[in-house]
Amino acid sequence: GQNIDQPTEMTATEGAIVQINCTYQTSGFNGLFWYQQHAGEAPTFLSYNVLDGLEEKGRFSSFLSRSKGYSYLLLKELQMKDSASYLCAAADSNYQLIWGAGTKLIIKP
């Protein structure tokens, strides 16, 4: 079956770095997405990886290893506003998004 796993909750300190991991199993693979979702709001797009390696975009970076079925989202210089849920989603052979349950990130001062 198709499955996405990511930690339920993580805590980090303002100014620090945090890495949120995601492992996936899908029927075919057409890319890995990361979204940020603040409570009560719709998700917003952060990154898309389809090739192996690290994609850097400002304070946020995303990494993909297709052979390992693994991705991570790296957040640097954490700010209080980064407190949110981070959703990992993999696109299968039909480009349908398979969603993880999300990782709730708590930032402490």
Next chain:
Amino acid sequence: GAVVSQHPSRVICKSGTSVKIECRSLDFQATTMFWYRQFPKQSLMLMATSNEGSKATYEQGVEKDKFLINHASLTLSTLTVTSAHPEDSSFYICSARDGGGHTEAFFGQGTRLTVV
């Protein structure tokens, strides 16, 4: 990025009534839109895929007679929750892709439905 507008953002309705939620792609044409449901502290659950000019494809376990989807144009899809019950109270979100399947999905703002 592309903009998807969803309306209303919040709605409270009485049990037994119907509620319509609209999802519009404002600056692109979306041949396919997706409707999700999200319960508190849970992941997005795909309800159905809405295809312009044809019937929606519903996920297993989703009642198509209860959740009516219409995709009448390339910029508008609607979800109607018919004969709503308190257990239908949830956060409903639509999304659309601007282009092929490899592109990101843009989300509407979501609709918080409360059935009393």
